[in-house]
Each structure stands twice: as structure tokens, then as C-alpha cells.
């Protein structure tokens with residue numbers, strides 16, 4: 001971002017992670033409404049941002065359709081698997097398939113050190129209805145409504161909520177929600193690296209890890225969304241080598 005000319009201001013409050021950076025961005029925006037425009041990279045925050053981001057990201061499922069048609073002659077995959085932090089890459093990958101009931105949509109959250117470890121970010125498994133960053137959705141919170149500090153090895157999944165679209169997909173059962181631990185994600189990333197020469201982002205590696213937990217038929221057309229590259233995560237990967 002700096003290389004492209006942006007001034008980067010680190011968030012110094014709270015746990016200094018994604019939740020706190022979002023707090024700081026919204027705080028700056030409401031304090032400087034004359035010269036600041038807020039933008040967000042996930043399907044969270046106040047309306048209309050979740051809707052805008054989902055529509056912009058929907059180019060992913062448009063592209064999936066085009067590539068599937070080209071390579072398999074079929075427009076629809078049987079499964080689409082994507083990781084969920086706030087939920088933007090999953091929203092984009094699911095978008096044009098939501099009404100196609102035959103397409104199985106699989107969202108993968110970060111189980112961190114394990115769902116019951118107290119160090120996790122699997123919002124649908126551990127959360128309840130609440131309001132965070134201006135939208136009502138599912139949220140990891142205490143009985144008093146205080147946000148529970150999430151944990152994930154991947155900075156992008158280290159978020160205590162999910163966007164309202166995903167809360168709806170979860171509630172209606174249109175998408176299934178599962179989770180991968182830090183260790184499962186790193187192993188899946190190493191595997192992709194060895195087999196395909198691709199270093200995936202740690203976030204995407206959570207979706208890849210899901211492949212080991214599902215059974216497929218030979219005729220299935222399974223799409224795993226690689227939401228980003230792993231060069232930003234090399235320092236973390238190196239610790240496991």
C-alpha cells in the first residue's frame with residue numbers, strides 16, 4: 001500500500017488486529033466527514049458497504065462460471081469452498097450460485113487453536129446475534145455483549161464477526177459452515193506448495209484444508225477459492241519449516 005502511495009497508520013488500540021483497525025478507520029471517518037471517505041475490504045460494516053463489497057466481489061463467481069464453461073463445458077460447479085473472515089471472498093465466490101440450489105456452498109472459518117480452546121475465530125460456531133461495526137449479524141461475545149477477542153494464525157480471519165449475508169446463509173442453511181485450525185491450514189498450504197508450486201495466503205489455506213474433510217465423487221466439479229497469495233505470510237510459514 002505504501003508502494004502505491006498510501007499513508008499507512010497502524011492501529012494501536014485493543015489487540016491491534018483487524019477488529020481494531022476497523023474500529024480506528026470508522027472512528028477516523030466519523031471525525032473527519034468533510035475530507036474522508038470510508039472504504040472497507042470485507043462484507044462487514046454499516047449498510048450499504050456489505051452489499052457494495054459483495055456486488056463488487058461477485059466478479060469472482062462470474063469468472064468461475066466462465067472458466068468452468070471453458071474447461072469443463074459446464075457452467076455450474078458442484079461445490080464452492082471459500083474461507084470466511086468477514087466474508088468478502090466467500091460472498092464473491094458464492095454470489096452467482098446462491099440461487100442455484102444444486103451448488104453446495106461451503107464456508108470455512110478459522111478454528112485457531114481449536115474450537116474449544118478459547119483461541120478461535122469461528123463465529124458461526126461460537127457466536128450469537130449482536131451488533132458490530134454498524135451491522136447486526138453473528139458475533140463472538142460475552143453474556144454482557146462484550147466482544148470476545150478472536151484468534152487465528154491468519155490476520156485476515158482474526159475477526160470476531162461475519163457479514164450479515166453469511167449470517168443469513170448460515171441461518172437458512174443455504175451454505176454449510178465448517179472451520180480449520182491453524183495447524184490444518186499450514187499443512188494444507190505446504191501441500192499446495194509442494195504439489196502445485198503455489199504458495200496460498202494463510203486465509204485461503206483454511207479453505208484448502210477443508211478438502212481433506214469432505215468426500216467427493218469423481219464427477220464433482222469442486223472450486224476452492226484462493227483469495228490471495230502467500231508471500232505476505234512467508235515469515236509465518238518459515239516458522240513451520
Ligand SMILES: Cc1ncc(COP(=O)(O)O)c(C=O)c1O
Pocket residue numbers: 041042043083084085086087088089090155156157201203204227228229
Ligand atoms: C488473502 C485474504 N483472504 C481472505 C481474507 C478474509 O477476508 P474476507 O473473509 O472478507 O474474504 C483476507 C483478509 O484480509 C485476506 O487477506
